[in-house]
């Protein structure tokens with residue numbers, strides 16, 4: 001082919017961050033309006049990449065892009081394309097280090113673009129295994145949740161080392177509002193903090209983790225039954241547990257309060273916490289707009305609205 005593209009999406013953890021580390025289930029969803037597109041074009045000579053952080057030959061990519069470079073080298077080997085000249089352009093709407101799975105989404109888009117360009121079919125299993133090459137370099141010991149969500153067209157039910165299942169749901173009128181605090185998420189710091197709390201104060205922390213697991217189970221049921229009121233309550237309850245575990249902060253707490261004062265059915269931090277984003281569930285589009293505006297006034301650097309009307313489309 002002369003040109004091919006691959007797409008992927010931002011991931012948002014709806015329920016189960018932190019408790020997922022301890023074997024509890026998590027629910028994550030792809031956010032279609034926040035996407036990555038990778039485009040490959042055939043050129044006369046060279047192998048070049050154009051992205052937010054680098055513009056030039058693939059073999060001169062910087063050390064902080066080693067994950068994606070290693071992936072590209074692997075793909076050109078695998079597809080017998082060592083000598084094929086190409087330009088690879090990556091356009092990403094995802095902010096990095098906000099718990100939205102930026103690196104995994106980039107990897108998924110690039111893999112899809114390569115396979116489309118060389119007209120080779122790609123299974124979901126293969127896609128996730130290839131994305132792991134990049135994620136292991138960028139994140140050390142990834143759970144796989146980011147790639148599973150970035151490549152999905154539906155929410156994911158995820159249990160570490162066990163289950164990665166796409167789940168169907170139907171919430172025809174509500175929307176999720178996502179607000180970026182502008183502060184980098186601090187995954188390893190937040191994960192260590194929860195771990196220390198479990199070691200030092202198990203009587204406090206253990207029940208909170210157990211409850212977060214139960215909340216995810218109940219939320220799955222509420223999703224299936226389109227029960228947005230219950231989902232909202234479960235989100236607020238999750239936020240309380242996460243705050244008690246120490247991973248919220250003043251900005252995230254304030255955003256949750258502001259969302260709820262503006263008709264959100266519930267709100268919580270998403271991802272590691274100590275920064276990153278907050279999500280709020282809105283009953284309808286008008287409420288979502290109001291929540292989004294209020295969160296920007298309260299200091300959110302960016303907001304996005306994911307409507308669930310006709311949510312499922314194929315990736």
Ligand code: PMV
Nearest residue numbers: 017018099100185187271272
């Ligand atoms: O903010 P993120 O995307 O790094 O999410 C972290 C989620 C945790 O549950 C806190 C850690 C993990 O590895 O699952």
